[in-house]
Amino acid sequence: MGSRFTPLLFLLFMISIPFSSSSKSDNINNKNNNYKLSLDYYKRTCPDFDRIVREQIQDKQSKQPTTAAGTVRLLLHDCMVSGCDGSILIASNSFNKAERDADINLSLPGDAFDVVTRIKTILELSCPGVVSCSDILAEATRDLIVMQGGPFYTVPLGRKDGLVSKAETVEGNLPRSNMSMDQMLKIFEVKGFSAREMVALMGAHTIGFAHCTEFKDRIYRYGKKTPTDPEINPKYAEALKSLCAKDTNGTMSAFNDVLTPNKFDNMYFKNLPRGLAALASDHMLIKDPRTKGFAEWFAANQTAFFEEFGRGMQKLGALNVKTGNDGEVRRRCDTFNDVQN
Ligand code: HEM
Structure with missing residues (x-):
């Protein structure tokens, strides 16, 4: 590969x-x-x-x-x-x-x-x-x-x-990148999301970055015999190592989707079985039987991913919203109107 x-x-x-x-x-x-x-x-x-x-x-x-x-x-x-x-x-x-x-x-x-x-x-x-x-x-x-x-x-x-x-x-x-699948599913379940919805939403990792601190253990401290997670594509692992070796001030980042990093598409899901995910939490999606089928479905069908993602985002954007007299319209987004709050 x-x-x-x-x-x-x-x-x-x-x-x-x-x-x-x-x-x-x-x-x-x-x-x-x-x-x-x-x-x-x-x-x-x-x-x-x-x-x-x-x-x-x-x-x-x-x-x-x-x-x-x-x-x-x-x-x-x-x-x-x-x-x-x-x-x-x-x-x-x-x-x-x-x-x-x-x-x-x-x-x-x-x-x-x-x-x-x-x-x-x-x-x-x-x-x-x-x-x-x-x-x-x-x-x-x-x-x-x-x-x-x-x-x-x-x-x-x-x-x-x-x-x-x-x-x-x-x-x-x-969610954190070092969580188990049980923990990840729980975080989303308490907010009303199914495993399918969680996988679809994680497709947001088709754009953006992750800092080296989030995946350093996977490339340097995976196990005593194998310091690097053998499930990472070897060339990709080498590239991540050379990136993070220079990370002296903790600001270096890698693309979450290394192949089409600026395009919102389903490449993130296609990358998973190729060992091209930096975050352990992303890679886990194709290892766990509760999420694997959804990740494969979205890899094969971008239209399905887009539909599920759009629905998931609507649900996310409506979580516990405050309306009417509950809350305020802030004058400045970084400050409450009554600064005493
Ligand atoms: C188990 C679920 C998830 C875990 C463990 C997780 C973890 C992470 C981590 C560790 C990063 C890197 C942050 C950094 O180093 O700056 C990240 C980035 C990102 N996450 Fe997630 N995430 C999860 C789910 C989601 C969901 C549901 C969404 C959106 C609906 C999302 C959207 C993003 C985006 C867009 C970025 C890139 C941010 C940037 O480039 O500044 N993530 N995530």
């Missing part, structure tokens, strides 16, 4: 990333109150919403190509912790360590936060105090996925921004 991929392995990228419309059936009911998300939520109050988001993400992504993947991950990390309420966007202050400063969120790229801030700034000029940061994040994520070649899915709107953001609530709600 090695020689076929040799030229393509040059695509292994070394990068230093600074840490840092509508039908009624698309409406989504919020369990907590009687308000619904709806596709035409800003039709009268902010008619340029769609256009402004689209223009801003296009400008940002063309200048900073890491934006799309970072924003998708930002939405995941927002929605899995206390629902899609923009709590990930809140900056810490001397009284409060916010979600974004939890250890697992430190690798979220600044460009993802920045695209939301830019959109909010423009929207506040055009329709002040109307559009929530959580709606901006959900819509921008969808548009960035489409811009990278991924599926279009509708994004019902009307989320309110949350009033709480605490770093200590993050742990246990987000």
Whole structure:
């Protein structure tokens, strides 16, 4: 299998990333109150919403190509912790360590936060105090996925921004690359996702990066006899080693999909049986009987992957949303309106 991929392995990228419309059936009911998300939520109050988001993400992504993947991950990390309420966007202050400063969120790229801030700034000029940061994040994520070649899915709107953001609530709600399949499935199951939906959503790893720290053990400390996981394609393992050997300040990253890293397609699933996944959690998808069949299905059928992914993203984007009087529309995405919060 090695020689076929040799030229393509040059695509292994070394990068230093600074840490840092509508039908009624698309409406989504919020369990907590009687308000619904709806596709035409800003039709009268902010008619340029769609256009402004689209223009801003296009400008940002063309200048900073890491934006799309970072924003998708930002939405995941927002929605899995206390629902899609923009709590990930809140900056810490001397009284409060916010979600974004939890250890697992430190690798979220600044460009993802920045695209939301830019959109909010423009929207506040055009329709002040109307559009929530959580709606901006959900819509921008969808548009960035489409811009990278991924599926279009509708994004019902009307989320309110949350009033709480605490770093200590993050742990246990987000998946980690060193988790067992049982743990990964559990994390998603408690949020209402099946194994099939989890596999489809993990297809988001068709774009973006993983830092060396996330897969170093697989290439250097796998076992006493074999320091490198023998299931990694040997040439790919060598390329990862040479990348991470230079990782003295912990900022080096490898593409999650080494063959078509900037294209939202089903190559991520095709890579798995070839040993071309850096993260152990990704490779596990074709080893575990609960996920293998889905990963193979998506590898063989991009249309099926896109349909399942789009549905999964709609479900993710509606997790525990706050609507009506529950929450607020923030004036700035990184600060609660009442700074005492
Ligand atoms: C068991 C499930 C998952 C695990 C263990 C996992 C783990 C990870 C890890 C370790 C990274 C690298 C972060 C870094 O080093 O900067 C990453 C990146 C990423 N993840 Fe996941 N993830 C999972 C599921 C998901 C899901 C469901 C989505 C989206 C719906 C997603 C979207 C992304 C994206 C887009 C990136 C690239 C981020 C960037 O380039 O800045 N992941 N993931």
